[in-house]
Amino acid sequence: MWKGRLAIVTILFVSLLAGLSMFTVRGASNDQLEVYSWWTGPGEEEGLAAMAKSFEGANPGVRFVNAAVSGGAGSNAKAILASRLLANDPPDSYQRHAGLELLDDVRSGKVQDLSDMYREQDWTKVFPKGLVNNLTIDGKIYAVPVNIHRANLIWYSPKALKELGLAGPPKTWAEFLQQADVIKAKGKTPLAVGPEWTQKHLMETVLLGELGADKYERLWSGGISWLSPDVTSALDVYTKVLATSDVKSAAGDWQPQLDKVFSGSAVYAVMGDWSSSYLEQSKKLAYKTDYDVAASPGTDGVYDFLSDSFTLPTGARRPDLARKWLIECGSTAGQNLFNPLKGSIPARTDADAALYHGYLEWALQQWRDPKMRIVGSLTHGVVANNAYNAEIDSALGLFVQHGDQGKFARTVEQQYRETQ
Amino acid sequence: MTVDQQDSASHVARHSSEPARPGFAPPRRKPRKQRGPRWLPGLVLVSPSLILIGVFVYGFLGWNVRVSFTNWRGLSPKYHFVGFDNYAALLRDERFRADVRNLIVFTVVFVAGAMLLGFFMAMLLDRGVRGEGFLRGVYLFPMAISFIATAIVWRWLLDNGEGQDTAGINKLLADVGLGFLRSDWHKSDSIWAISAVALPAGWALSGYVMALFLAGMRGVNETLRESARMDGASETQIFWHVVRPALRPVTFSALLIMVHISLKTFDLLYALDQGNLRIDTPSLYMWFTTFDGGFYDRGATIATVLLLGVAFVVGPYVWYSLRTERR
Numbered sequence: 036m037w038k039g040r041l042a043i044v045t046i047l048f049v050s051l052l053a054g055l056s057m058f059t060v061r062g063a064s065n066d067q068l069e070v071y072s073w074w075t076g077p078g079e080e081e082g083l084a085a086m087a088k089s090f091e092g093a094n095p096g097v098r099f100v101n102a103a104v105s106g107g108a109g110s111n112a113k114a115i116l117a118s119r120l121l122a123n124d125p126p127d128s129y130q131r132h133a134g135l136e137l138l139d140d141v142r143s144g145k146v147q148d149l150s151d152m153y154r155e156q157d158w159t160k161v162f163p164k165g166l167v168n169n170l171t172i173d174g175k176i177y178a179v180p181v182n183i184h185r186a187n188l189i190w191y192s193p194k195a196l197k198e199l200g201l202a203g204p205p206k207t208w209a210e211f212l213q214q215a216d217v218i219k220a221k222g223k224t225p226l227a228v229g230p231e232w233t234q235k236h237l238m239e240t241v242l243l244g245e246l247g248a249d250k251y252e253r254l255w256s257g258g259i260s261w262l263s264p265d266v267t268s269a270l271d272v273y274t275k276v277l278a279t280s281d282v283k284s285a286a287g288d289w290q291p292q293l294d295k296v297f298s299g300s301a302v303y304a305v306m307g308d309w310s311s312s313y314l315e316q317s318k319k320l321a322y323k324t325d326y327d328v329a330a331s332p333g334t335d336g337v338y339d340f341l342s343d344s345f346t347l348p349t350g351a352r353r354p355d356l357a358r359k360w361l362i363e364c365g366s367t368a369g370q371n372l373f374n375p376l377k378g379s380i381p382a383r384t385d386a387d388a389a390l391y392h393g394y395l396e397w398a399l400q401q402w403r404d405p406k407m408r409i410v411g412s413l414t415h416g417v418v419a420n421n422a423y424n425a426e427i428d429s430a431l432g433l434f435v436q437h438g439d440q441g442k443f444a445r446t447v448e449q450q451y452r453e454t455q
Numbered sequence: 456m457t458v459d460q461q462d463s464a465s466h467v468a469r470h471s472s473e474p475a476r477p478g479f480a481p482p483r484r485k486p487r488k489q490r491g492p493r494w495l496p497g498l499v500l501v502s503p504s505l506i507l508i509g510v511f512v513y514g515f516l517g518w519n520v521r522v523s524f525t526n527w528r529g530l531s532p533k534y535h536f537v538g539f540d541n542y543a544a545l546l547r548d549e550r551f552r553a554d555v556r557n558l559i560v561f562t563v564v565f566v567a568g569a570m571l572l573g574f575f576m577a578m579l580l581d582r583g584v585r586g587e588g589f590l591r592g593v594y595l596f597p598m599a600i601s602f603i604a605t606a607i608v609w610r611w612l613l614d615n616g617e618g619q620d621t622a623g624i625n626k627l628l629a630d631v632g633l634g635f636l637r638s639d640w641h642k643s644d645s646i647w648a649i650s651a652v653a654l655p656a657g658w659a660l661s662g663y664v665m666a667l668f669l670a671g672m673r674g675v676n677e678t679l680r681e682s683a684r685m686d687g688a689s690e691t692q693i694f695w696h697v698v699r700p701a702l703r704p705v706t707f708s709a710l711l712i713m714v715h716i717s718l719k720t721f722d723l724l725y726a727l728d729q730g731n732l733r734i735d736t737p738s739l740y741m742w743f744t745t746f747d748g749g750f751y752d753r754g755a756t757i758a759t760v761l762l763l764g765v766a767f768v769v770g771p772y773v774w775y776s777l778r779t780e781r782r
Contacts, residue, residue, distance in 0.1 A: 067705070083661065090705055110746070110747060113746060113747070114742075114746035117530065117746055117749075120530055121530060121532065139529040139530050139749055140530060142529070142531075143529055143530035143531040144531070145530055151659060208568075222618070226753075230728065230729050230730050230731070231729065231730025232729075232730060266625060281616075281620075283639065283644075284614075284615040284616045284617065284620070284639070284642060285642070285731075287610045287728060295620065298619075300616075300618065300619050300620050327544070337673060421529075421747060421749050422528065422529070422748045422749055422750065424747070424748070425744060425748025425749075425750070426748065426749040428730065428743065428747070429550045429732075429740075429744075432732035432735070433549060433550060433553070433732060434548070434730075435734060436644075436733065
C-alpha cells in the first residue's frame with residue numbers, strides 16, 4: 036500500500052511544482068513594457084536597445100522587455116505573434132510593416148485606433164502625405180512608423196560599369212535589356228537575384244517602372260486587371276528581365292545575391308536599401324566609389340517605401356506605457372536614435388539631417404522632396420494584405436518554374452478577388 | 456522527431472529487456488487486504504500522462520480536423536461548417552499537387568538511399584573492422600546535428616553557380632577533373648529536383664539506419680552462424696540464409712521510421728532554399744499558407760491529409776508489432 040500512497044504523493048507534488056512555476060511566470064512585475072519585434076540583426080538590434088534605454092530613462096522604474104524573435108526576415112516572429120494574438124495574450128506593442136499587412140489585425144479588432152494620438156502629436160504634418168495615406172486603413176490609423184526603407188533601387192559597382200563600357204545604370208527596363216546583351220557578351224550575369232521573395236521584389240519594381248506610379252497603385256487596389264494590356268506587357272518585360280538573371284542558380288539569400296555583384300560575376304542587383312549598411316559595415320565598401328545605387332529603371336521620382344511600425348494591441352497589459360512607447364517611436368528624438376544605427380531614414384521629414392551620411396543622406400533628401408511620389412511596396416507588406424501576398428508567393432513560385440505568364444496573371448487576378 | 460526515434464529505438468531493443476517478475480511473495484507476511492480494484496493504482500499512476508496526451512495530442516488533433524471543415528481565415532477564428540470544400544479545393548490546388556509529387560519522389564529516393572547505405576555500412580562494420588567504435592560514432596554524428604544547421608551547410612555544398620561562382624560539390628568535382636558530373640541539384644528543372652535533398656537527409660540519417668541494422672546483426676545468435684559454418688556454408692551463404700531472415704523485423708522498423716521522418720521533413724527544406732517550389736512539400740505549404748497568409752482552414756486541411764498519410768504508413772506497423780508481441 037505504501038507504494039500506492041507514495042505514487043499519489045509524488046503526483047501531487049509534481050503537479051504542485053508545475054502549478055507553482057506557471058504562477059511565477061504570470062506573477063511577473065507589472066511595471067514593464069513588453070515590445071515584440073523581429074529586430075535581431077546587426078544595427079537594428081543596437082537601434083532598438085538605444086530606444087529602450089531612452090524609454091527606461093524617461094520612465095524610471097519601468098522595465099523595457101525586448102521580446103524579439105529572430106529568423107526568416109520576420110516570418111518566424113509573425114508565426115509566434117499570430118498564436119499570441121489568437122490566444123488574446125498580446126505584447127504591449129508589436130512590430131508590423133506599415134500598410135495592409137495590418138489589415139487582418141484591424142478587421143479582427145486586435146489593434147486600437149491611434150488617430151487621436153496622431154492629432155495630439157501633430158504627426159499628420161510631419162509625415163509625408165503619401166505615407167499617411169498608406170498607413171490609413173478604413174479611415175483610421177493604427178500604427179506608428181519608426182523608419183523608412185526604399186525598395187526600388189538598383190545596386191552596382193561603378194568600376195565594373197566603366198570596365199564594361201556602360202555609361203551608367205539603365206534609365207528604363209528596355210535600356211537594361213540592351214545593356215544585358217552587352218554584359219552577357221562579356222560573360223557576366225546582367226542581374227543577380229536571390230530567393231523567391233527577392234524575385235517578387237524584382238517583379239514589383241518592374242511593374243512600377245513599366246506601369247508608372249498611378250497604374251501601379253490602381254493594380255493593388257483592384258482598379259486595373261492583371262489581364263489588361265498594360266499589365267500584360269509589363270509582365271512580358273519582367274519575364275525577359277528574369278531570363279537575363281541567374282534565377283536558375285539564384286542565391287540563397289539577399290546578402291549572397293549582392294555578393295555576386297561585388298565579386299564581379301554579376302553586374303546589377305535590385306534590392307532594398309538595407310543593402311547599404313550591409314555593403315558598408317560587413318563588406319567595407321565605400322559609397323559612390325566601391326558601390327553605387329540608383330532608382331530602379333523607370334522609377335526616378337518615385338519612392339517605393341516600406342516601413343517598420345508599432346501598434347497598440349487590444350488587451351495590452353499596460354496601454355499607458357505602450358502609448359508612451361509609441362510617442363517615442365514617432366518622436367524626432369526616438370527616430371534619430373534608431374535610424375542611424377539601423378541604416379534607414381526617419382519617417383519624419385523634420386528629423387536632423389546631419390545624422391545621416393553617405394547613401395542615407397541621399398535617401399533622406401529624396402524622401403523629403405515634396406515632388407517625390409510615394410508608393411507602397413508589395414513584397415514588404417504595404418499594398419497587399421497577407422492572404423493576397425501569400426497567394427502571390429505561391430503563384431510566382433510556380434511561374435518561375437513553368438514560365439506560363441498568362442496562367443500566372445489569371446491566377447493572381449482570381450486570387451485578388453478571393454482575398455479581399 | 457528525436458522523441459519518435461528514441462521510441463522506435465527502444466521498441467527495437469525491448470524484446471531483450473523483459474523485466475523479471477517476482478516469483479513468490481515473502482512467506483511470513485500476511486496477505487494484505489486488497490482495497491479497490493487491482494488496476495486502480497496503475498491507472499492513477501499513468502493518468503497524468505494519459506490526460507496530457509488526451510488533451511495535447513488527441514484533443515488538438517480533433518480540433519485541427521474540425522478547423523479543416525470550416526472557413527477560418529485570418530486572426531478571428533470562424534467555425535462556420537463548409538463540409539469538404541477545403542479538401543476539394545486542395546485537390547485542385549496546383550501547388551499542393553506539386554507538393555505531393557515532390558514528397559513522394561523525396562520519400563522514395565531518401566528512404567531507399569538511406570536504407571541501402573545504412574545496411575551496407577552495417578554489413579561492413581559487422582565484418583569486424585579496427586576502430587569500429589570510432590567509425591560508429593563518425594557515422595552516427597550527423598544525426599546529432601540539427602536539420603537547420605545541416606541545411607545551412609548543404610545550401611553551400613549544393614550551390615549550382617557556374618563559371619567563377621562554382622562552389623560546393625560542383626567545385627570539388629571540377630577540381631578532381633570530374634566537371635562533367637556537375638549538377639543543378641535541387642535547382643534543376645527536372646521534377647526529380649527534390650531528390651537532391653535526399654543527399655543531406657541521407658547524410659544525416661543513414662548512420663541511424665546503420666545502427667539499427669548493426670544491432671539486428673549482432674542480435675543473431677553466434678551458435679546459429681557456428682552451426683552453419685559446421686555444415687560448410689560460406690560467409691555469403693550464412694549472410695543470406697541465416698542473418699538476412701533474422702533482420703526482417705529490424706528492416707521493417709527502420710523502413711517505417713524513415714518513411715515517417717521523410718513525410719514530416721520540414722526544417723531541412725525550410726532552411727535549404729526558402730520559397731523554391733521545386734523542393735516544396737505539403738508541410739512547408741501548410742506553414743506558409745497558415746502563418747504568412749492566415750489560411751487557417753487550408754493549413755488545417757493539409758495537416759489532416761498529412762496525418763492520414765502518416766497513419767497509412769504507421770498503422771500497419773502498429774498492427775504488425777502488436778501481433779508479434781502477442782505471440
